[in-house]
Amino acid sequence: MTHGSLPGPVPRGSRLLHHGPATRRTLVLLVALCLGALTLVSGPGARAQQPNGGAEPAAEQVLTWTADNDINRYLTQPTTAVAGEATLVFENSAATGNTTSMPHTLTFDTTNPDYNNDVDVNIMANPNDVNGGRWEVDVVLTPGTYRFFCAIPGHGAMQGELVVTEGDGGGGEDTTPPEVTATVEGEQNADGNYVGSATVSLTATDEGSGVDSVEYAVNGEEFAAYESPIVLGTPGDHTVAYRATDVAGNVSEEQETTVTVVEPSGEDTTPPEVTATVDGERDADGNYVTMATVSLTATDTGSGVAGIEYATGGEEFLPYTEPVMVHSVGEHTVTYRATDNAGNSSETGSVTFTVVEQDQGPGAPPPPDCPESDDRPLVVVGDEWTNVPNRTDRHGCTVNERIEDEAPWSSNGSFQNHVRHVTTAMIDDGVIDRRGAEEIQAAAERSSIGDPGNRDGYQRIFTGTAQSLDRWSHVGGGAFGLNDDGSITSSDTVAGMGMLWFPEQPYDDFVLRMKWRDDAPGTRSANSGVFVGFPRVHDHPEESRPEWVAIKYGHEIQIYDDALGDQYKTGSVYGFDLVNRGEALTTPKGTWNDYEIRVVDQHYTVYRNGLLVNEFTNAPGQLFSPPRADDPGTDGRQRDAGYIGLQTHGTSDVISFRDIRIKPL
Structure with missing residues (x-):
């Protein structure tokens, strides 16, 4: 396989969410970061972030954010600081x-005038990046309030504010x-003792x-830096002492908590008690609208x-590790x-x-007409x-949707005029500020939209209507059904592997965009994919099964987020x-993901939610791995144009x- 060349230095102010055709996958981007090839932070006094490497922070004021598997909050986050130099530390690690290797970001809002x-x-x-998930950057803070958040789709609840007060850097x-x-926290018996183990969490304000550090000591040992909850697993009495220090050097009084851990009783003959709760939006009849979440x-x-x-x-029965999301319309029974x-x-x-489905009866507001x-x-x-957040206007449409960069444009000038009109209206509505509008307008001027060779825009080959679905054809097992919200969902009752393909025309160089959502039942993830570059599936001289023509003579761009199973x-x-x-x-199940696949001169690039996840060159001589009988390798996948399809893998x-x-290039 062949990958693109390592990108050169990126101008100050570029962000990790940068999307460009010449960059490597995310892992390589992070390697480039480590080498100093990319600048991910900007602002007065800011320097490119470097791996911690055990070195002392450059600033006396250190502010630390941490994250874990939760997508609704940072594990720890500072709330106050003093003006001046500061080292920001973000750790999302084991x-x-x-x-779960869940990525998170620490992003400062640079467009909200508040x-x-x-x-x-x-x-x-x-946790799998080149620095094990721990990064730091030096900045200069000014008095006022900063807003920070996680920019990963579906993680929007991870946010907060940092209040900065006047100070001399020393408090x-x-x-x-x-x-x-x-x-x-932990399982307690009737005497209040913790059975098997206890977990002690410390919080300082x-x-x-602002808080500089938190320390703890167990059973009279030396104090150590507190970085994650303390697990006490040895039977007996335990004393945890703790204290905190602020940026000004003030140290709290030493406090302690005593915990008793007991071994599980060998004479236990009483089974556990289990309770189930069902959450979700409910209608007047008590039914759950579009989905229900069962927690045990x-x-x-x-x-x-x-x-x-x-x-x-x-x-x-399956092991319960997280709440169970149920999307299918109908009556469901979950046993436990x-x-x-x-x-x-x-x-x-x-x-x-x-x-039940969303009620769209008389009086119900129509979906946004974006x-x-x-x-x-x-x-x-x-x-x-750009660095401008893609906010939603009062009509329910995002800035990106209003810009219409996928529409046909006769010239770049006419597109720029449209963007100026849209951004001016959004300033008036309070969706963006003037600086954000200027940044969007500059991006429109830099773009090639409307230039010769880039005037036709995207072809909408599935728009959510029955008429557009009729343009597609299904082969093999399984099935897709049309939903009222304009999406299609694979069947959970029609067995077998199959494919929904678009037979109207083959495409050579193109950009294919769509949204997909993992709706697999239980805790497992759905296995699916997008097929590209395959020949017509009927009457193939070497493969009689139409769905297997795509599998053997095209490329499948995989969709599968499960921690187990297929590699x-x-x-x-x-x-x-x-x-x-x-x-x-990866994103949580039930989240709509934006998927973009570009094929140019046999070079494939794959983007998920705007982030580059893979590059591949379809050069001859590459073999399928692990070996599969009668698979022709890339030698059998060399063609100037091919069709596209969507895989259904099973119920x-x-x-x-x-x-x-899709946009032909």
Whole structure:
């Protein structure tokens, strides 16, 4: 396989969410970061972030954000600081509790006029990056309030504010020490002792100069820096002492909490208790609208809970590790049970509920009538990325959708006039500020939209109507059904692997864009993919099964986020170029993902939610891996033009697609 060349230095102010055809996949971008080839932060006094490498921070004031598997909040985050130099640390690693390789960003808002806009920081981290998920950058903070957030789609609840007060960098007149609290979690018996283990979490706040560090000591040992919750797993009495220091040097009084851990009782004969809760939007009849989420909780006061299992629709029991999302319309029954460490199993419980479609009857507001579909986190004009958040206007359409960069334009000048009109209206509506409008207008001027060879825009080959779906053809097993919201979803009752393909014309060089959503039942992820570059599927001289013509003589761009199972994860060119889960930029199930596939002169680039996840060159001589009987390798996939299709993999691999469009190049 062949990958693109390593990009050269990027101008100050470029962001990790930069989208360009010549960049490598995310992992390579991070390697470039480590080498100093990219500048990810900007603003007065800012320097390019470097790996920590054990070196002392450049500034005395250190502000640390941490993240774990949760997509709704940062694990820890500072709330106050003093004006002046500061080192910002963002850690999203195994040490902070990230066990799923989930990427997060620490992004400072630079466009909202209600906040300070002078620090431009956008750090992406995950446990599998070149620095193990820990990055830092030096900045200069000014008095006021900064807003920070995670820019990964679906992670928008991760946000907060940093209040910066006047100071001399050493805390000024702050003489008040931080406040520290400890919380203890774990399974408790009737005496209040913790069965098997206990977890102690520490939280510190400081209204003055801000928290600099938190320390703890267990059972009289030396104090150590607190970075993640403390797990006490040895039976007996434990004392955890703790204290905190603020930026001004004030140290809180030493406090302590005492915890008793006991071994699980060998005489435990009582099974665990399990409860189920169902959450979601409900209609007047108590039905759940579009989806329901089932959460299971088990308690055991004896030996402790060993595990919880669940089953949907009479299928086999599966381990319960996260809430179960149910999207399919109809009545559903989820059964569940739990086992404790002594081997006792609870009785099987169940919860039954009904999922219905969104009521679009008389009086219901119509869906937004937006000219395009684009909810990427930042405003993008053609291939030109900006730092402007892609906000929604009062009509429910995003800035990207109003810009209409996928529409046909007779000239770049006419497109620029349109963008100026749109951005001016959005200033008046308070969606963007003047600086954001100027940045979008500059991107429109730099773009090639409307230039000769780039005037036709995108062809919308599936628009969500029955008429547009009729233009497609299904072969093999499985099926896709049309939904009221304009999406299609693979069947959970029609078995077999198959493909929905677009037979109207083959494409040579193109950009293909669509949205997909993982709707697999239970905790597992859907296995699907997008086929490109295959010949007509009927009457093929060497393969009688139409769906296998695409599999053997085209390329499948994989969709699969599961931590287990197939080694080829989302963004992989199946059988030829592997993307692991850490590189796949996974999102929570039930999230719509933007997928972009570019094919130019046999060079493939794959973007997920605007981020590059893979590049591959379809050069001859490459073999399918692991070896598959009668697969022709890339030698059998050399053609100037081919068709596109969507895979249905099986009844448990429920996947949805919408807004499919293609732009010939």
